[in-house]
Amino acid sequence: AQTVTQSQPEMSVQEAETVTLSCTYDTSESDYYLFWYKQPPSRQMILVIRQEAYKQQNATENRFSVNFQKAAKSFSLKISDSQLGDAAMYFCAYRSPYNTDKLIFGTGTRLQVFP
Amino acid sequence: NAGVTQTPKFQVLKTGQSMTLQCAQDMNHEYMSWYRQDPGMGLRLIHYSVGAGITDQGEVPNGYNVSRSTTEDFPLRLLSAAPSQTSVYFCASRGLAGGNTGELFFGEGSRLTVL
Numbered sequence: 439a440q441t442v443t444q445s446q447p448e449m450s451v452q453e454a455e456t457v458t459l460s461c462t463y464d465t466s467e468s469d470y471y472l473f474w475y476k477q478p479p480s481r482q483m484i485l486v487i488r489q490e491a492y493k494q495q496n497a498t499e500n501r502f503s504v505n506f507q508k509a510a511k512s513f514s515l516k517i518s519d520s521q522l523g524d525a526a527m528y529f530c531a532y533r534s535p536y537n538t539d540k541l542i543f544g545t546g547t548r549l550q551v552f553p
Numbered sequence: 554n555a556g557v558t559q560t561p562k563f564q565v566l567k568t569g570q571s572m573t574l575q576c577a578q579d580m581n582h583e584y585m586s587w588y589r590q591d592p593g594m595g596l597r598l599i600h601y602s603v604g605a606g607i608t609d610q611g612e613v614p615n616g617y618n619v620s621r622s623t624t625e626d627f628p629l630r631l632l633s634a635a636p637s638q639t640s641v642y643f644c645a646s647r648g649l650a651g652g653n654t655g656e657l658f659f660g661e662g663s664r665l666t667v668l
Contacts, residue, residue, distance in 0.1 A: 442595075482659055483643065490653075535653055
C-alpha cells in the first residue's frame with residue numbers, strides 16, 4: 439500500500455522569504471500523480487500544484503514550485519516570496535493510476551508566516 | 554459559483570443518534586467522495602461514487618452509509634453515532650474529463666462532535 443509522509447509538523451518563514459516543505463512517499467508503482475493542497479483557517483482545501491510522475495520537469499505555479507525526485511520518492515514544495523496569506527496547513531497527496539478514486543494524504547505541515 | 558456545498562457546517566450529536574451530512578455539487582462532476590480529517594492523521598477516504606447509482610467503500614467506511622441517486626447529491630449517513638466519529642468531514646468532487654491529474658474540489662467541511 440502507498441503511504442505519504444510529511445515529517446515537518448510545523449514550519450515558519452519570514453514574509454518575502456523562501457520556504458520548502460518536505461514530502462516523501464512509498465510506492466511500487468512507476469506511474470502516479472502527486473499533489474499539494476493548502477488548507478487555510480477557513481478549512482476549505484485548495485489545490486496548489488500537481489505533478490505527473492512520468493514528467494521529468496518540475497511543476498511550477500507562480501510562486502509555488504516542486505522539487506520532484508522520483509528515485510528518492512520525494513516531492514517537496516517550495517514557496518518563494520512568502521506572503522501572509524500563505525499561512526495554512528499544507529497536505530501532500532498521492533494518486534495511483536490503478537485507483538484514481540482515492541487520494542492518499544500525508545499528515546500535513548502547518549506553515550506560519552511572520553511579517 | 555457554488556462548487557461543492559456541505560450542510561451543516563457544525564453539528565453536535567449524542568451517542569446513538571443518527572444524522573445525515575448533505576453534499577451537493579453544481580459542476581456536473583461524475584466523481585464524488587467523502588473524507589474525514591482527524592488531528593495528526595491527514596484526510597482519509599470514507600466512501601466514494603463514480604456516478605449516479607454507483608458507490609464504493611474507501612479506507613474507513615465502517616459506521617457510514619452513502620447513496621447517489623442523482624449526479625448532484627451525495628449524502629453521508631451516520632446510523633448510530635459514536636464518539637470515534639467525532640471529526641471534520643469533507644465532501645469532494647471531480648470531473649472525470651480532467652483525467653488522472655484532475656483537481657479534486659472540496660466543500661468547506663462539516664465539524665461533527667459526538668458526545
